[in-house]
Amino acid sequence: MRGWCRVVFCRGLLYPVWAWFALSSLLLASSPAHAGTATTNQSPQQAAQAPQPYLRDCAWCHGPAGEGTNRGPTLRDVGAASADFNLRTGRMPIDSADEPPRRSEPAYSAGEIEQMVAFIGSLGSGPEIPSIDPQRGDLGLGAELYRDNCAACHSVTGVGGAVPQGNIAPTLVGVSSLDVAEAMLIGGEGTFTGSMPVFGPDVFDDHEFHSVLRYVEYLQSPEHRGGAPLGRTGPVGEGMVLLGMALPALLLFMFWAGSRK
C-alpha cells in the first residue's frame, strides 16, 4: 500500500491533480467543529492563513492547519526554527514518511519559505528562528563544549558519524551557522531522525551557545597545515595511504633496486 500510495499520490506529475482533489474534499468535509478546533487551539499568536505551497505540498501529511494526520506529525509547537531548518536545508518536503529526511536543495524560493515559516511558527509555541552572531562566542570555550557535547556523534573533526541503530549524525562541514543553531534548538524531533538531543537554553547559556557556533564555524575550514587532510577520516585514511601508496611505492623501488631471480 505504501509503495502504491507513493507512486499514485506523491509523484510530481500527479501533484496538482491530487492536490486539487485533496483540497476540495477537505473543504467539503470540514465541519464547523473542525474549523473551530483549529482556531481555539491557538496559543498567543493568531493562526495565519496557510500559504498556497503549504496546502499544496505539506497539508496532505501534516494537515491543512498543521494538526497532523496519520501520515505525518503535528506541526503545532515545532516552532518557526524547525520549519525554517527543514525547508531551507531541503529536508522537507519528503516523498515518504519512511525515509529519513536528508539535506538537499531547498524546494522553495526564499519568499515561499518565509511565508510557510511564518505560518508554521504561528501554530504554536516552539523555538523561534534564533538571531545569531558566532563572533560573539569564545573559540576556546566552543572547542571544549563541542568536544563534550557534539563530538561524540558528529566526530571531533566535524565530519559526522554513524550513530548506532541505523542513524547518521551528518557532517557539519558545509553547514551554515544558522543551520547549526536551529538544529541545536529543535533537536532530533525537529530533524525528524530523532537522534539529536535538544541543546536549548537549559543546556547552553547565550555565550556558550555562540561559542559552540563559533567553533563549528571554525571547523568549516580548520587548520590543516600538516598536509592533505584525507577527508578527516583519521587513522582509517592514514592506513589506506600507507597500504595503498607508501608501501607500494617502496615495493616498486625495491623491485627496481633488487634482482628478480
Next chain:
Amino acid sequence: MKGGPAEERAPRLIALSFLVSALGSAGLGIVYLAGGHTQAEGLMVGIAFGGLAFGLVAWSKYLMPNGPFVEERDSLSSEDHEREKVAADFARGGRQIGRRRFLGWSLAAAMGALGVAMLFPVRSLGSRPGRDLFETAWADGIRLVTSDGEPVRADELAVGTLLSVFPEGRTNDADAQAVLVRLRIDRRTGGRPGAQAPEDLVAYSKICTHAGCLVGLYDPRSQNLLCPCHQGAFDAADGARPIAGPVTRRLPELPLRVDGQGFLRAAGDFPEPVGVGFWNRGRS
C-alpha cells in the same frame, strides 16, 4: 648491464640525481630560513633523500660490479669431537658443584631469596586494588554537577536531553562520571531502585561495560545510550540494559533524589562496580 648506451647514459643521470638531491638540501635550508612550511619542507626532504636514493642504486645497478659472486658456506654443525669437548668442559666445572652439594644448595637458596626480594620494587609501582575498583566517589547526599561545576536542578532538563554529570567538587573524576537523561515517561519500561527521584530522570555510569569507552551518544527517539567505540547500545528506559553490540552488562544506575532546593543529589554509590569487567567483580 654493462657497456652500450646504458653505461654512457647512466653516469650522467646519476650525477643529475645527486645534483637534484643537493638542490633539495639547499631548498630545505631556504625554506627553513624563510620561516618554514611543512609541505615545502617535506618536499625538500623527499627530493634531497630521493635524489641520493636513485643515484646510489643506479650507480650500484648499472656501473658497479654485480657479479654474480660466489662465496662458500660452511656447515654450521661442528664436528662431533668438538661438541664433546664442550660437554666435557661443562662437566669438569660442574663436578665442582657436584662435590660440594651443600654449597650448591645454599647458593640456590640465596639466589632464590634474592629473586623474591627483587620483586619488591615491582610491588612499589602501585597500590593494591582493594576496594578501588568497587567504589566511586558517589555517596548519599552528594550533589550532581556538570563539568563546569554547576549543580543540576531536577526540573531544568528537557525531555530527550543528555547531560554529563560528576560528583560535586570532583569534575575530573574518571570513574564517577555519569550521564543524566530525562526520559519520555510513557516509554519507561524497567523498574528502578529508590522512589525519591522524579520517575523520568535517570543517571547511569558513563563508562561502557565493554571496553571502557565513554557512552556519550544518546538517541532520544529510541531512548538508547550508545557507545561510539564498538557500537554498543543500552536501553536507557530499561535500566541501561544492553541491546546491541558486544556489550554484556548494563550500565550501573546511580540512585537519585531531589533535595529541598530542587537540586539533584545521589542517593548512594552505584550498586555495582562501574566500567569494564574484571575477575572478581562479582565478589564485592
Next chain:
Amino acid sequence: MIARRVVRWLDDRLAAAPFAHTTLNRVFPDHFSFLLGEVALYCFIVLLATGTFLAMFFEPSVSEVVYQGSYEPLRGVTMSRAYASVLDISFEVRLGLLIRQMHHWASLLFAGSILLHLARIFFTGAFRRPREINWLVGVGLLVLGLFNGWAGYLLPGDTLHGTGLRLGYAIALSVPVIGPWLVFLLFGGEYQSPQILSRLFVAHVYIVPLMILGLISVHMAILWRQKHTQFRGPGRTQTNVVGEKMWPAYAAKAGGLFFAVVAVVGLLGGLVQISPVWLYLPDTPAAVTSPAQPDWYFGWLDGALRVFPAWEIQAFGFEIPAVFFPGVLLPTLSVLLLVMWPFLEARFSKDTGPHHLLERPRDRPLRSAIGVGLITFYGVLLAAAGNDVYARTFSVPVLQVTNVFRVLTLVLPVVIGFATFRMLRSLRDREISRMSEGAVAVAGGAGSDD
C-alpha cells in the same frame, strides 16, 4: 692511500684487517624481497632520529596548563602539559610538525615493513633450521614494535588516542585472576592514575627501544653468522651464497634504500597530514569522539573487539569479561602460533635438516594456503575496524555492516585459503609434469607437446 693508513691504524689496535677483508667481500643474494628487512631497519633508524628530536620538546606531564600559544582556537583552554608541548612542537618549533609527522608515518611504515618481511620469510620457508632462533627474535621485534607504536601515539593525550589508553586498561584488567593487580601495578592505580603517562613515556623512549636495539643486534649477528638464504637457481647450492659483494655494490644499494625510506617518510611527513592532535582536542575524563580507530597495525584488534559477540563467562562471582577473548586471547594465540610455527612445521613435515635454499609458495601449497588464510583473517578484522566509517559513508545501519563482517571473518579466510591451496597445488603439479616430460625428452624419449 688514506684507506691504507686508516686500515693500518685500526688494525694495529683491533686486529681488524682479516675481519674487514671478509666483510668487504661478503656476498649477499640480492633478490628484491630480501630488502624488506632492511626497510624495517631503516624505519627504526628514522624513528630513533626523529624520536630523539621530539623527546627534546615533549613534556610527559599531566599537570594542567592554560594554553597561550599561537594556535588560536585553543587559546585559553586548559590542557595537560603533554598536549601543550605537542602543540608547541607542531606550531612553534621550526621543522617540528614535519618531524612529528615523519615520526608517526615512520611508525606505520615500520609495522608494515616488518609484516611484509615476516610474510616473505614465511612463504619462502626461511624460518626453517637453522633460522628458528632468528624467527623468534623477529616475532619479538614485531610485538615490541607494535607495543611501542601504541604507547607512542597516546602520549600527546588527545581525545582520539585517549581511547587507546582506555582500551589498553580494559584489556589488561580483563586478564583472569591477575587482572586488577596487573593494572594497578602497571598504571599505578585506577584508570586516571597520573603516573601512567610518564611510565608510558619511559617505556616508549627508553625501555622498548633498547630492547628493540638489542634484538636487532642479535638478529643481524645471527644473519651474519648463518649467511643469507637464497632462491634456487643456476649455480646456487646448499653450500654457497651467490650474489653481490658487500663492497661496493651491495653497500651502495643498501645506502640507496635507506635514503629512499627517508625520502618516502619525508614526503609523507610533509604532504599528508597525520594525527592532527590540535583538531582532536585535549582529552579529559569525560570526552568522547566517534569514530575512533587505532593506527592501522592495531586495526585487526579493534575489528575483533567490534565483531566479537557479547559473550562473558560468569561463575561463583568470578567472571571472564567479554573483552578478554578478542583483546587478550586472540593476540596471545596469534603470537603463540607465530612462535610455534617453525617447530610445528618441522614436526609435521618431518623435515629437520638445515635449509639454505628457499622455497617458492607453490612448493608448499599447504603452508602457503594457511598463510594466505591467516592474512585474510587479520585483513578482514582490520577492515572491520572501520565499520562505523563505512556505515556513515554509505548510509547503511552499522549493525548490518558488523554482521557482514562477522560472516566474512569466518568464511572468507577458509574460502580464500582453500582456493589458494588448490591453485598452488595445480601450479606445482603442472610444473612437475612438465619437468618430467622434459626429462624424458632429454633422456631420448618421446618429446613433449609444449
